[in-house]
Amino acid sequence: MDGEAAVGEALAAEARGAETEPASIAWASSFAADAPRIHTPIPGPASLELLARRNRHEFGDFPWIDMLPLSFAGGAGVTLEDMDGNRLIDLTHGHMSAALGHGNPEVAEAIDVQARKLMNTRNYPTEARIELMERLAQITPGDLNLFGFFSSGTEATEAALRVARTITGGHEFLSFYGDYHGKTVGAMATGEGGTPNTGPRSSGHMTVPGGWCHRCEFKLEPSSCGLHCVDFAERAMLVNSHGRLAGIIAEPVTNGSGGRVYAPGFLKGLRDICDRHNIVLIFDEHATGLGRTGKWWAGDHEGVIPDIIIFSKFLGNGYPITSIAVSERFTAEANRSSQSSTHGGQPAACAAALAVLNILQRDKLVDHVARAGEACLNFLKGLAARHPIVGVAQGRGFLIGLEFIDPKTGAASAQMASKVAVETIRRGVVVSPVGPTMRVSPMLVTSEAVALRTLGIVEEAIADVESRL
Ligand SMILES: Cc1ncc(COP(=O)(O)O)c(C=O)c1O
Structure with a gap:
């Protein structure tokens, strides 16, 4: 047709x-x-x-x-x-x-009601903030039940890098061609976001080809390559490391590069690399999280649970709120990782997010x-x-x-x-x-x-x- x-x-x-x-x-x-x-x-x-x-x-x-x-x-x-x-x-x-x-009238109403009640108390508990965490914990995979809130995607990326550094004591990260994680300095080092004017990539960051078969950077065929991209990623990471590895950050389906879906087994391969080297797997689900790909999380399509998820562009339906979810295994480290943000998780943003979750689930x-x-x-x-x-x-x-x-x-x-x-x-x-x-x-x-x-x-x-x- x-x-x-x-x-x-x-x-x-x-x-x-x-x-x-x-x-x-x-x-x-x-x-x-x-x-x-x-x-x-x-x-x-x-x-x-x-x-x-x-x-x-x-x-x-x-x-x-x-x-x-x-x-x-x-x-x-x-x-x-x-x-x-x-x-x-x-x-x-x-x-x-x-x-x-x-x-959206339901989201607008939630923001209006909450904004009239209480504007901002930074990280102090509010009913909306805590309820949002409880609701998100029912949706996030595995034990990713520790949350922080921010106003933009790039802040959540920085938060994930901070938590991974605190967990591992390292500062070296691996990321992938075609990924985008934001425009703050740390986030830009993890993707293709730089320009000649933004200066050199921060040291400790390595970017390698992801498992995107349509234009395989290794010119291999999916039927016979044996996921060479995963082996290459691990080898490049080790060759370039000075012994201070912290983690891998990836978009499980890419946004900036137009919806690249990785080869089956690629994300699982990343999980295995992280397990082998005791480093942290971060999925950037700003674009994919909360159902955009037809499952709550893009990692669900491959049955892969990362240690940290950062999400989601539409948590507030356009009202600024993003989040990080961290595995409870890392409670002590997450507590030491210095998470706070003046506007992150302010009550009206949390109210917007609760309305979004209500609609997603009801409909x-x-x-x-x-x-x-x-x-x-x-x-x-x-x-x-x-x-x-x-x-x-x-x-x-x-x-x-x-x-x-x-x-x-x-x-x-x-x-x-x-x-x-x-x-x-x-x-x-x-x-x-x-x-x-x-x-x-x-x-x-x-x-x-x-x-x-x-x-x-x-x-x-x-x-x-x-x-x-
Ligand atoms: C996957 C992904 N991560 C992070 C970001 C950065 O988000 P923000 O522009 O809110 O900082 C974006 C924005 O396009 C994105 O698509």
Whole structure:
């Protein structure tokens, strides 16, 4: 089925499904009924006017704004409204943080009630903070029942590195190509986040290829490689170590590099390396945690339990709160690892997170994502087979993306991804390209029918770009 046929079929399915979906999906997806609805050029005049004011005062490059400037006035459920009144379907939702919908009334109400009661008491116990820990302990795997709260992903990454250092007395970490863990100095040393201006990677950090078979860095075949990437990772770690190893940090499914899923056995291989050398395994589940991949934790797909998990972009549905969960085996060390943050876990953020957990559990959104995510990935795989500029469709659940290539050489092409992204946004679907990949990750409250219809619009944009090559 091509993009246009998918759109037609999905519209009919949407009409049939609207009454039977769980409350959060029915609410959020209902706003897509008349979206996309585009009545000005994108960007329109009001978007450009706000952008000019922005350019006067805000510094720092933001590639998506440079690619196609848009300014937003509001959002409802799975949609965004730009300054010119165009309504777009949102496949990025604040870098995948507003996963339960813009303007979610249950989350907004929880924040409002709590903010009127108590603003901030730093790390002192509050009912909301403690209840959140108790609820999370029911969800986290194994004995990962010790928590800390922060306001951003990168702070939680730093916290994980601190705990691992305290546990091991070491400071050397192994991480993987294509991973991203944040933009503070320690976090940047663990991924591909640096620029010529950010200075050298902190010493003690090593980055090696992960087990991503589509473009195997060792040019090996999955059927015969015997997971050479795991052996290489261990060997590189030992060769580069000066005897102060602390841990391995990995995204179990990658976000920044467009939803790379590692070879079966790769994550287990990392667990084994950590066990062999008495070091700490950290999974960065900022993008994947709390059900985005169709299980509560991406590590669950492989049955691998790390020592530390850091999560999650949408714990507060866009209200800033992130968390670290540490194994109880390390209670003494975690207690000494200096965890505090002025805004981390402030009461209204915890209230937002409790509302998010209530909705996730009440509406069984993790099961929904597993089912609908599979349908979406199948559609994307068909799309990859039909279109020569698509290299691969990848991901899990609602963390899905496409890699674009130059059809003549087969080389990964950031330029092609950017062209497709621009055409997709002009059609009223907001997507985020990163290098040669483009994430097309729906909110967790997107119905399968709306998600498939939206991906059909992505296919129309791809066909348009191809027709002009
Ligand atoms: C997997 C992952 N870890 C960490 C981060 C950093 O989060 P933040 O931007 O909130 O610092 C990100 C952000 O994109 C991410 O995708």
